[in-house]
Amino acid sequence: MLNYESIKPYLFKFEPETAHHIAETVLRLPNICQIPFNPYLESHFVNDVSLRQEIFGRTFYNPIGLGAGFDKNATMIRGIQILGFGFTEIGTVTPKPQRGNPKPRMFRHVQEQSIQNAMGFNNDGAYKVVKRLQKRTPFTTPIGVNIGKNKLTPEHEALNDYTHLIKAFDGLGDYFVINISSPNTPGLRDLQNEAFIKNLFSQAKALTPTPILLKIAPDMEIEDAVNLTKMAVESGADGIIATNTTIDYSLVKHPKDIGGISGAVLQEKSFKIFDAIAKELYGKTTLISVGGIDSAKEAYKRIKAGASLVQILSGLIFHGPDMIMHMNNELVQLLKADGYENISQAIGANR
16 A cells, blocks of 8 residues: 555645545545445554444444545545544535635645635535435445535525525434634624524524534634534534634745635644633533644544544645544553543543
C-alpha cells in the first residue's frame, strides 16, 4: 500500500479542489464502494468494544466521524467507512442545486496545516442527494445530514428551506444538523439569533422524530454562544456541534480575504468555545466537538471535556487516511491507561 507522505507532495501540486475531486473519484470506485467490508476495511476500521456507544438509537463503533463539507453529495459513504470513520456527516445540502462561489475557492495553508474555503454550499440539491441515499440504505455506520439554505433564499424565507429539507430527508439519516454558521453564504450567520432558533426548532421537531442538532460558529462571544446553545436545547435541539470554520484571518500568515479557516490553527479557538458550552450543557444534551482535532490526544481532551463524538476534516488532508485508524487505536490505549473499560466513562471526566 502506498504511503500517504510519499503521495502528498504530488497531490499538493494540484489545486485543493482538484485534489478533492481526485479523492472523491477514488472513494467512489465500485470495487470499494459496493463492498461493505473487505481486507482494507478490516485493517483500518477499529471496532474495539471500549470505543462503542449507543447514541441517537444507533451504534457508533468508534467516536471519530467525518465532518460535513467533504462528502457534500453522499457519493463517498462506503469509501469513507473503509477509511475507518465511525460515522459520516454529508452535506451541506440545500433544497435546490447550486454551484457555490466562484473559483478558486479553496486554499491550503501548508505551514499551518490549515484550509481556507469559500465553497458556498456547492451541492447537487436535495432531490438528487435523497435519491442517492435511498439507493445506499441501510448504512453500516451512522449518517448525519447537514442542511442549509440556498444562497438566493432571502433571510425571511430561510425557515422554509430548513423545513423543506427535514421533510425531504426524513428517515434517511440518523441525525440532522442545522447549519447557520457557515461564513460562505451571505447573511447565514445572522440566523444565529434566539428568535430564529426558537421558531426553527418548534417547527422542525414537529416534522420528524430524527434528532436535530445545531452547529455554531467559533467567532461568537463566549457568553453569546453559551446562551444561544442553551436556548436551542431548551427549544428542542438534540445536540450541539461546535464549531464551524472561523473568519479570524489573523490565525494564518497569508490569508485570503474570503471564506472560513479550518485545521490546526482553529484548535485552541474551537476548544475554548466548546469547553464553555460543555460547562453549561454537559449531561443535558449530546455534544460533538470539531475544529483542529488532529490527534488522539486532542480528541481525548475534547471527550473528557464532554464530547460524546468528535469530527475530523482538514486533518485528513494533511495526515492522510491512516490517521483515523491510528487515532482510534491510540484512544483505546488512552482509555486503558486511565482505567476506563468504555469511552462512556471518559466522556465529561474533566467536568
